[in-house]
Amino acid sequence: MTVKPMALVAIAAFAITVISAPTASAATCTTSYLPLPADLPGGSVTAADSGGGYAGYGYLAKGWSYTAHALRWSNGQVTDLGMLAGSGSDVVVTGVNRQGTVVGWAAGPRGFRSRNGKLEALPLPAGATGAQVEGINDRGDIVGSVSSTPPDTAPWAVHAPVLWPGDGSAPVRLTGLPTTGQAKAKAVDQDGTVLVEHYPSRDDAFGATALYLWKAGTARKLANPSGTATVEGHALSNGRVVGETYPASGYDGKGVLWDRNGAPSRPSTSASLDSINRSGQSVGWSRGGSGSYAVWQLDTLTATLTDHPSVEVSADNGVVGGRSVVGSASHSSPTLWRCG
Secondary structure: OOOOOOOOOOOOOOOOOEEEEOOEEOOOEEEEEOOOOOOOOEEEEEEEOOOOOEEEEEEEEEOOEEEEEEEEEEOOEEEEEEOOOOOOOOEEEEEEOOOOOEEEEEOOOEEEEEEOOEEEEOOOOOOOOEEEEEEEOOOOOEEEEEEEOOOOOOOOOEEEEEEEOOOOOOOEEOOOOOOOOEEEEEEEOOOOOEEEEEEOOOOOOOOOOEEEEEEOOEEEEOOOOOOOOEEEEEEEEOOEEEEEEEOOOOOOOEEEEEOOOOOEEOOOOEEEEEEEOOOOEEEEEEOOOOOEEEEEEOOEEEEEEOOOOEEEEEOOOOOEEEEEEOOOOOOEEEEEEEEO
């Protein structure tokens, strides 16, 4: 699951409250709010497991001071996993699996996973100085990218995709990908397939030109839609990929869905697709009207959320998750929507 920038808005109550949302079109949506720890008034859902659980963050902001903790929700109850020791006061939660292992990264960057109710740093392969973790599957396979600064690119870091196997063995750099430029792992499917972004230059990690699906040492390149200059891969589930492409100049992002055969399509009105579940339900930003977060089933727009939420997650149970404002509050509430 893909994480988006944090916003300051607040939760009204601990108990889960279900209300009818009058702000959805194409389908009726209901909204619910997940509880937060008493000392963290704001938060967001940023990841979902395959069994109805969620993960994200809770935060406290006072003036210029900001503290965020990783959170796990299961059966409507919240567990505070805290921060990664030695990595400042912020965390980015990017994934959670059915066993409840939460993954992400903190300042450094340092990749982490949860174990025994706390966050622990993931080991780095030889030569790496940092890691940014992007996802985990139910087997416990964790993927992300490690960074290093070779003499020929200093002071710019070079990134390489890495798999931390679910069996607990040492991290493995992915092979079978282009040997020029650099690459980042963005997501992992339940069968171990990894979504990889490839960048043609060793000194530029902000303009990927190709996506690959990697599995067991073999990589398959995905076709870009016509007119694509750069591409972002945001999520992978059950063989389908979602993301965003840009033309050669200007900011004009368009959402893309790649089917199980790797063929791309443009879901109706999509500007960016950020998460997809096993059945092909995705969420992202729609260009329709004045612009809003929306839900698609494959290529078809099925719901539009216009109450100023931020939607980041399409869970396997059909729920979409993120954050929203509750009344006139000044913090965000971790929010779930069910549309249909």
